Amino acid sequence: MRRLAPLLALCLAAGGAASETPAPAPFPIALGGPFTLTDQSGAPRTEAAPGADLQLVFFGYANCRSICAVALPTMAAAADTLAAGGIDARPVMITVDPDHDTVATIGPPLARFHPAFEGLTGSAADLKPVYDLFAVEHEVLFTDPSGQPVYAHGSHIYLLDGDGAFLTLLPPILGLDRIAEIAKGYVRR
Template structure:
């Protein structure tokens, strides 16, 4: 039942993002990034925004500190058994492709599991994936505020009987492209490969 509710919540999120597109970009407004979009859901002022979180070094940072260059932002958790490592591996591979083309993009991982994802846990996770991958955590309230700003979904599942420290977290799996001084411009689903993601990110950067 919980898994069904999670799937339903993810479907509702896609519909909500689509609605935001038609209310902002898709309703005849001037969209400088139109040629970069493949789907009908794109940037809009209603997605993204200010946040305050804690980085891997235990330092408090804001969205202005984090988004100092084009960034690919993903919400997940370090104990995720499969989805997060695969998605983040794809993201950092796209970042490496872009770097080979002379384009610097920052990969960012925001935890939705503040109970377990300490700065130390994030450091271990990010160091294993990419030297420039930035991990962010924070208080439950800070995480919730960041998640709400980006219209993401997450829900902690009941822990295993007798092991309160082991539990899964259902969460949405979009990757968000955010540009400095512009904000959110696009999100990517799981089915896009690293090369195609790099191509599309480069298109947005060219149109800045």
């Protein structure tokens, strides 16, 4: 037993260390960068969210009934969960449908998910460099019976810090607790 005591002590010490969240590894490809778009109030909005610890950014469209219906509520719930822990995480959607998601129309659908949800839009020319920065692909698949386009687009949530630096990608299927846990790991205080 005496010979096992040092090994047992080492295992117990290692087990305690594992409960601390390690510093996240850098993402293997460069994503993100400076941009300026227009928010739902008509004000310019850059990649930075002054005062925020984190940003949960999604590329979609306000009237999407597919993956956006999973990602946007998850982002809203994650923002609330993080806020309960003292972390200001802003939910942001950047449109892939600038013809329909205008300053006048993008805000109300997003407000149904969370009052702090920010919708960013602009012209196709304004948005193209942002799509390139984040490696976003999208295309119109078809037009629904009401005449609205239905897009194929990504499903990942981009986690940015408050200054707009890209941190990691979060699949919305991870679930709220795991998304919040990962996001917390990027906040250094």
